[in-house]
Amino acid sequence: MFYTRRVSQTALAHHQPILDLSVSSRVTVNRLLGIWGKPTINLSVINAIVSKTKGEGVAGYAGKIGKAMYYFQRRNNEAAITEIDDVFFHISDEALRRLALGIRLRAKSELLHLKESASRVFGGATELEMTEIRNSLRDDYKMLESISCGCWLAHLAAAEYCLYEGNAEKAYHSFCTIEKTIEGCIAQCARSIFSSQGFHNTDSHVSLFLAFQLGRFQADGRLKVSSRNVEKIIKGMKGDHYTERLISSFKKDIHANLTNEEAIELAYVFEAAHARHHFHDYFPRTGEYRNWNSERVDKIQKNIENVYVPNSVSLRYEVLDRIKEAVPRQPFYASEESVRKILSVVSTDVITDLKKAFGPSPKAPLVQSEDDYYDILRNIEEGAVSADAAGASEYPAIQAKLCCQLLQQLLYRVRVNRAVALTQLDCPESAVKLSDGVIDSDEYIYMWRAYLARAEANKRLGYISKSNEDFRQLFDLRRETRANV
Numbered sequence: 001m002f003y004t005r006r007v008s009q010t011a012l013a014h015h016q017p018i019l020d021l022s023v024s025s026r027v028t029v030n031r032l033l034g035i036w037g038k039p040t041i042n043l044s045v046i047n048a049i050v051s052k053t054k055g056e057g058v059a060g061y062a063g064k065i066g067k068a069m070y071y072f073q074r075r076n077n078e079a080a081i082t083e084i085d086d087v088f089f090h091i092s093d094e095a096l097r098r099l100a101l102g103i104r105l106r107a108k109s110e111l112l113h114l115k116e117s118a119s120r121v122f123g124g125a126t127e128l129e130m131t132e133i134r135n136s137l138r139d140d141y142k143m144l145e146s147i148s149c150g151c152w153l154a155h156l157a158a159a160e161y162c163l164y165e166g167n168a169e170k171a172y173h174s175f176c177t178i179e180k181t182i183e184g185c186i187a188q189c190a191r192s193i194f195s196s197q198g199f200h201n202t203d204s205h206v207s208l209f210l211a212f213q214l215g216r217f218q219a220d221g222r223l224k225v226s227s228r229n230v231e232k233i234i235k236g237m238k239g240d241h242y243t244e245r246l247i248s249s250f251k252k253d254i255h256a257n258l259t260n261e262e263a264i265e266l267a268y269v270f271e272a273a274h275a276r277h278h279f280h281d282y283f284p285r286t287g288e289y290r291n292w293n294s295e296r297v298d299k300i301q302k303n304i305e306n307v308y309v310p311n312s313v314s315l316r317y318e319v320l321d322r323i324k325e326a327v328p329r330q331p332f333y334a335s336e337e338s339v340r341k342i343l344s345v346v347s348t349d350v351i352t353d354l355k356k357a358f359g360p361s362p363k364a365p366l367v368q369s370e371d372d373y374y375d376i377l378r379n380i381e382e383g384a385v386s387a388d389a390a391g392a393s394e395y396p397a398i399q400a401k402l403c404c405q406l407l408q409q410l411l412y413r414v415r416v417n418r419a420v421a422l423t424q425l426d427c428p429e430s431a432v433k434l435s436d437g438v439i440d441s442d443e444y445i446y447m448w449r450a451y452l453a454r455a456e457a458n459k460r461l462g463y464i465s466k467s468n469e470d471f472r473q474l475f476d477l478r479r480e481t482r483a484n485v
Contacts, residue, residue, distance in 0.1 A: 025399035038268035041070035059256035077107040095273035102279030153278030168424035207270035210246040292447035431457035
């Protein structure tokens with residue numbers, strides 16, 4: 001009885017209302033991870049929006065951006081660039097304009113990567129083609145920085161591109177500035193954890209709340225709920241008054257006569273725009289090298305994976321059945337009449353009143369048949385709050401903790417980039433020291449980057465045996481492919 005609060009959080013009873021901090025802290029997590037846009041764009045709905053609006057106005061431009069997102073998701077980079085170029089200079093909305101620029105930037109980056117790979121094959125791509133894309137990318141990075149209002153994530157992306165082009169000195173100074181900024185963000189984020197508050201750093205556009213709400217009951221099979229009652233509640237949320245109000249408010253905000261289905265599709269586009277992403281893949285889920293294997297990294301990766309695939313609710317149907325079968329003996333329950341008497345009085349804290357009236361429930365099994373019951377309750381008490389229980393006060397604090405972990409990962413990335421730049425600037429000793437610090441931490445997910453940086457620095461110093469040792473570690477982290485085999 002007295003585990004009600006924890007069980008209700010686990011069972012998503014706090015789905016409504018959404019806490020503002022839940023939304024803002026989750027948006028910050030998505031921003032750091034680089035998650036933007038709906039995983040699967042409904043092209044037929046987007047086309048209907050573009051046709052209805054003639055591709056004009058806020059809704060029309062958002063529809064064209066949605067098409068570009070669809071093409072980019074399917075690696076049709078040329079089509080994505082064309083869609084953006086078609087409307088870019090007509091977009092006056094700052095958030096949408098930044099989103100359009102970011103999509104075009106990502107598409108050009110992917111296109112450049114493909115061209116560089118093709119250039120290794122005779123006649124696959126010309127140097128002129130690649131030079132044109134690089135020049136265009138440089139211009140887009142400059143524009144992204146200028147319209148990002150001092151966003152250090154965008155500055156980091158631009159600095160990395162600068163390093164790629166060989167301007168190590170400029171990149172190094174940028175990395176030093178960004179490193180100090182990240183350290184300040186980590187301190188701010190840590191304070192938000194200790195005060196049980198979320199890492200509040202975003203705007204309050206209605207699309208952020210609507211997309212967040214819609215994402216909690218998408219019928220994609222990710223979430224397994226705990227009971228049939230909770231399942232009905234979640235399924236009914238799509239048509240509840242709160243969601244309807246959000247949809248109505250969103251339609252008014254974009255001044256468009258759209259169906260609910262069309263408004264919902266556009267909400268994800270506006271969510272991506274107002275989340276202010278950096279449009280750079282700092283946390284790739286797949287790559288040429290495996291992630292580092294350590295206890296610290298495993299914990300961080302588990303938290304990151306929970307963003308993409310939320311925790312299922314702890315209580316499954318089978319577990320509920322076991323609770324019913326293993327319920328403690330009758331003497332430890334109050335009569336129904338006694339409980340009704342307590343509940344008939346208006347109170348702000350029913351659980352506290354029940355505890356005062358009847359005392360705490362047993363904390364341990366008194367007979368062997370109760371073992372299952374208390375084991376299950378312990379699992380509930382110790383389990384993580386579901387990623388979808390955004391009405392619970394713990395949720396923003398959990399997201400703030402994840403923000404700290406992500407910021408620390410980005411700090412390691414910047415230090416590795418500094419090491420690479422220092423090697424290029426003929427300061428390999430300093431590069432080795434920086435790389436040593438990252439490697440000794442034993443918690444950088446993409447540790448292969450640190451080993452590569454240190455190997456190159458040791459090679460420059462003439463320490464061939466040390467360099468070879470790092471290159472061997474790098475080889476061990478390399479994923480096996482058919483080509484390797």
